[in-house]
Amino acid sequence: MNLDPRKAQLVLEMRQGGVADTRVLSAIEETPRDKFVPEKYAEFAWDNRPLPIGYDQTISQPLVVGLMTQALELTGVESVLEVGTGSGYQTAILSRLAAHVCTIERIRELLEAAVLHLAELSILNVSTRVGDGAEGWPKRAPFDRIIVTAAAAEVPQPLIDQLADGGILVVPVGDPGADQKLRIIRKTDGLLTTDELGLVRFVPLVTGGLA
Numbered sequence: 001m002n003l004d005p006r007k008a009q010l011v012l013e014m015r016q017g018g019v020a021d022t023r024v025l026s027a028i029e030e031t032p033r034d035k036f037v038p039e040k041y042a043e044f045a046w047d048n049r050p051l052p053i054g055y056d057q058t059i060s061q062p063l064v065v066g067l068m069t070q071a072l073e074l075t076g077v078e079s080v081l082e083v084g085t086g087s088g089y090q091t092a093i094l095s096r097l098a099a100h101v102c103t104i105e106r107i108r109e110l111l112e113a114a115v116l117h118l119a120e121l122s123i124l125n126v127s128t129r130v131g132d133g134a135e136g137w138p139k140r141a142p143f144d145r146i147i148v149t150a151a152a153a154e155v156p157q158p159l160i161d162q163l164a165d166g167g168i169l170v171v172p173v174g175d176p177g178a179d180q181k182l183r184i185i186r187k188t189d190g191l192l193t194t195d196e197l198g199l200v201r202f203v204p205l206v207t208g209g210l211a
């Protein structure tokens with residue numbers, strides 16, 4: 001364990017919040033969140049709270065990143081699709097726990113910054129694209145896991161179609177202005193089952209047309 005007290009405190013809060021998977025906790029501890037936030041917020045980077053990243057978007061709260069990542073049940077061999085790259089922080093966490101991550105962001109400037117930050121950390125197992133992530137990434141499908149880090153009114157059908165059999169899709173569903181339900185959708189022998197993992201609050205998934 002790293003002895004930085006801010007990291008230790010964050011890991012403690014994650015454990016208290018329900019993140020038990022030690023691989024997820026290590027990934028959070030070892031990923032420098034301060035590198036993914038604007039410099040003026042770097043001092044708050046180890047606080048368990050979302051922070052602004054520009055363009056009216058936010059880097060997610062670490063506890064939510066931890067719970068969503070844990071729900072993906074990654075073992076290291078999976079191909080993952082992330083919708084909503086944002087700062088690239090969640091991408092970096094996923095890259096440590098899966099074989100490959102494809103990530104889509106609709107705001108080009110955010111994606112460019114995220115790509116730089118991922119490169120600075122020598123993360124190589126990530127493919128990125130500017131686009132509408134609600135359409136998925138058909139050429140790279142199917143995906144063993146899909147994570148959506150923006151709130152959708154409905155689960156986009158292309159994402160369900162691009163989920164591999166035996167796969168897990170984690171997506172906040174609901175009104176963007178209010179709390180959303182975090183849905184865990186599994187595809188088994190072509191059949192879908194859905195669990196809910198509490199309430200979250202995300203920026204909206206904006207579909208159709210680029211920024």
Ligand code: SAH
Binds near residue numbers: 089090204205206
């Ligand atoms: N996972 C990010 C959270 C980013 S906030 C992080 O750790 O920083 C959600 C992001 O989703 C925003 O950057 C927003 O621009 C993006 N987004 C919203 N709708 C989208 C869409 N249809 N396709 C791709 N990205 C989208």
